[in-house]
Amino acid sequence: MSNNEIKKPAGRTVSRRKLLAATVGLLALPKLASAQSAVEALINAPGRGDWDDQFDAVTSRSQASVASNQPILGPNASSNLMQAIAEYQRIVTTGGWPEVHPNVPLQFGVTDPSVRQLRQRLIVSGDLPQSAGVSDSYDSYVQGAVKRFQARHGLPETGYIDEYTLRALNVSARVRLAQLETNLTRVEDYGSDLGHRYVLVNIPAAYAEAVENNVVALRNVAIVGRPSRATPILNSKIFEIIFNPPWTVPRSIIQKDIMPLMRKDPNYLTDNKIRLYDNKGQEVDPMTIDWNAERAPNLTFRQDPGPNSAMASTKINFHNKHAVYMHDTPSQSLFNDMLRFESSGCVRIENVRDLDVWLLKDTPGWNRQKIEETIRSGISTPVNLADPVPNHFVYITAWSARDGVVQFRDDIYNLDGAPELALQTTSGIE
The missing domain is CATH 2.40.440.10 (L,D-transpeptidase catalytic domain-like)
Structure with missing residues (x-):
């Protein structure tokens, strides 16, 4: 069970999920800068017409933040959760929120009927103020609301709808209520x-x-x-x-990880400064071990x-x-x-x-x-x-914190009883 890092041989395929995280880090700032320039141009342009009510300079510059200095299990944790449950019961009894089915990539500046679904979804969950209205425009209000939603669900605050954000949006209010x-x-x-x-x-x-x-x-x-x-x-x-x-390597890692690695790379232990010791404390040469054996040797593996x-x-x-x-x-x-x-x-x-x-x-x-x-x-x-x-x-x-901000995370070990909640680990992305 122990948590330890095994360096894999060179050439390992980069996973899509790690590529996504890296891409978010590279693209978020350029997207935000580009969006900000577009907003300021629209605000300052003459004759901007219908866009007047769609953009707000303060909203466009704000970063979504749901962080709190309250601990998850503080003295008000139960009462805060009960308050959230009452709100989600109200949402469920009034019909929940609509699913979002994009026709195009949903990001700042897009105009599409699916943005109307997104606005309605975010208004119901309290991420978008009702005063922002319902239209087909993915404006600064929507961008800020998406960031807030992403922060509440532990997702990168990109302000656009990626695969993970869409899946989280389309978990029903009834399932979220049961999760609470x-x-x-x-x-x-x-x-x-x-x-x-x-x-x-x-x-x-x-x-x-x-x-x-x-x-x-x-x-x-x-x-x-x-x-x-x-x-x-x-x-x-x-x-x-x-x-x-x-680091004394646990038996489970020796069996599951080190044995296969040594079959591929006989220098793995030496390169990673992992030494072998017998029950008398004497160091054992790794070259004397049969790494093709079914079971790992009864030795202590210790990294310097x-x-x-x-x-x-x-x-x-x-x-x-x-x-x-x-x-x-x-x-x-x-x-x-x-x-x-x-x-x-x-x-x-x-x-x-x-x-x-x-x-x-x-x-x-x-x-x-x-x-x-x-x-x-x-x-x-x-x-x-x-x-x-x-x-x-x-x-x-x-x-939930006392300010009413409700946070959700994936059910990574499938303990909540709803398959919809195990989004990231059941998506097939490796």
Whole structure:
């Protein structure tokens, strides 16, 4: 179950989903700049006629944001969800929202009858103000509303309708209502008394919250377990941080990943500084092992510490029966992926040193400078926290903040009971 990175041989095919995430990063700013120029030209042009009511300079410049400093499982989590459920019950009883069936790519500047469907859909869910009206024009109001919708669903805020946004738009109000009700039960089961200071990893959202006095002090992007090697739901306490940690490879990864890799590339272990040890602690030459055998050898596989090791600078330990932990990664580009369900069960944390500082702030002698000096030394250094910090891995696919912003995420492990909610993992895109 442990989460670790295996470097695949060169020539691996780039997945469509990673290409999509990279493309979003490259194209979003040019699209936004182009859109802004078009808006300003229309605002300043004489005789713009019917466009007067369709564009607004402030709206066109605003970025959709639904971020909140409230934790997912704060003291008002249940009441916020119940308020959202009441609103979605109202939406369902009044007929829900229409599906969107584009005739053309839906993006800023397009005029098409399917934009009218999109406007109606966004108005019903509260992403587009009713005052924006219903027309065939994909204007700045629609662009801002789409960004808001995308932010609420954990999608890249591009402002145009891509494949994933369209699928999320066309999940019915009735299914979303059931998703909220399912998650209300989960939230009530978890409870709100999680501790004065705690770390919460929401698996479907693929991020970690460091919470203090019911306020989110840090929110870090994470990579969690793929469906075949799911990150477990658990409650524990973080008791130790290891800087420059060696990595002892779990048996499951040796069997499923390293054995096939060694058959293809006999130098894989040497190139990645992974050593083999027998039960007496004696190092074993990889060339003496039969890598075509059905079962992996009964040896310890340990990777040397270093910036390119599977855990890079940091390993965060907490007691659990699943042998999982949180850690750094040398592959920082993975945090830019839209779908961050790639690990073998553990949780990789972006900007993990910020979390290190927060966790160790009550441990004498371990300020940021000391942490950075220790990491630069390259010496494996375990540090016990003066006060262990509660740690919670939870599975919440729908929640709401007190401002009424309702957020949804894909049901990546198919626990919500509705196939429509497993959009990203069942789309066939690999």
